[in-house]
Amino acid sequence: MKTLHCREAGFDCDTIIQANTEYQVLELVSKHALEVHEVAITPELAEQLRTMIREEKEII
Numbered sequence: 001m002k003t004l005h006c007r008e009a010g011f012d013c014d015t016i017i018q019a020n021t022e023y024q025v026l027e028l029v030s031k032h033a034l035e036v037h038e039v040a041i042t043p044e045l046a047e048q049l050r051t052m053i054r055e056e057k058e059i060i
């Protein structure tokens with residue numbers, strides 16, 4: 001699973017985003033950031049977040 005830890009994106013948050021593809025992770029994190037952190041993910045930020053996505057086993 002492609003995995004992104006919200007904390008590594010700079011938020012004080014324990015949410016872990018997982019999906020099958022990087023694209024889906026970015027979609028989910030955009031939604032999460034907007035709803036929970038009221039932060040809009042810009043294309044530049046999305047590019048940074050993409051570098052933080054790792055391959056981890058499914059934990060959900």
Ligand SMILES: [Zn+2]
Pocket residue numbers: 006007011013014015032033036037
């Ligand atoms: Zn978060």
